[in-house]
Amino acid sequence: MFNLLLIEDDRTLFQEIEERLSQWSYEVHGIDDFSRVMEVFTAVDPHLVLIDIQLPKFDGFHWCRMIREHSNVPIIFLSSRDHPTDMVMSMNLGADDFVQKPFHFDVLIAKIQAILRRVYNYNTDNNELKTWFGATIDYERNRVTNEAGTIDLTKNERLILKVLIEKKSKVVSREEIIHRLWEDERFVSDNTLTVNVNRLRKKLSDIGLGDAIQTKVGQGYVAREES
Template sequence: MFKIMLIEDDASLFGEIRERLQQWSYDVYGIEDFSSVMQEFAAVKPDLVLIDIQLPKFDGFHWCRMIRAHSHVPIIFLSSRDHPTDMVMSMQLGADDFIQKPFHFEVLVAKIQATLRRVYDYNTEAVSLRTWCGATVDYEQNTVTNAAGTVELTKNEIYILKLLIEQKNKIVTREELIKSLWDDERFISDNTLTVNVNRLRKKLDELELGRMIETKVGQGYIAIQEGESRD
């Protein structure tokens, strides 16, 4: 049974979401003290975090930043704020998804299920290490290492990289990436994928590998493998 921490200060909405998620056999935990979110997070050790932006004491961006400093647990924002910068900010801070309130509960469940499958299922594959462009990609530790050092990736970033290098030198369409990441492209914006890929490239730049992920305008992305022919 997966544990979900719901960081939401609207008691009515919290109760409704908890009741609905419990019907799907999720354990749902709330926050007693909004100034001690990290202490409660450490005590619960959730498998996924749902978090609002507007909260008492500190906003959701602050707590997302704090959680990401200690954990790769998947994070989904739930917010009534609809400015594009809020979604971009959440992705840049390492969130896995962003759902605008009000939302259909079926959409929330679909996104939770897709995120949990993406984060916790694929790591059970027999092959956990890949060599790409002289670097070692560790799917279990979410790291990429070469002579220049090691960078840590989020679950979304390592999954995008995995999809690309498993089909290296071939174009992976944006539609294929979106469907693989979120199961149903109706539930995710095209901009969210762009933000995740750009963030991945920025981290790979530290290893001088960012240039090995190319954009094919109007098509998708391609992971280049040095020394091999490209389709």
């Protein structure tokens, strides 16, 4: 059974989501004291976190930052706010997805299932160490290491990098990457992929690999082949 932490102050909505997810055998935990979110997070040790943006004490962005300082657990934002900057902010902070309220429960459950399947039932070659441009990529620990240092990747960043490296020197379309990431591109905005790729590039640049992924305008992305 997967443990889910739902950080939501609307008790009616919380109970509805809890009831629906319980039907899928998910164990849902909530927050009673919104000044102790991290204490509950540590105690529950969830497989996935659902966060509202507008919360008592501190907003969901604050708690996303706090969680990301300690864990790469998948995070989905739930919000009635529909401004594009909210989605961009969520992705920049390391969230895996953004669901706007009101939402259809079938869509929410599909997203949760896809993320859990991707993160916890990943391909068997997940444990392999790969080398690329003198860097070692540890897919199991979500890390890239070279002489310049080590960077930690989110699950999305790891999979984007893996997809590109699998087809080194070949153009991988945005549609193919989205399909590999979320399994159903109908549930994903094109901007979400852009945010994830830009974040991956920034991290790679920190260890001298900023030019290793190239954009092919109107086509997709390419992981350069070592010369």
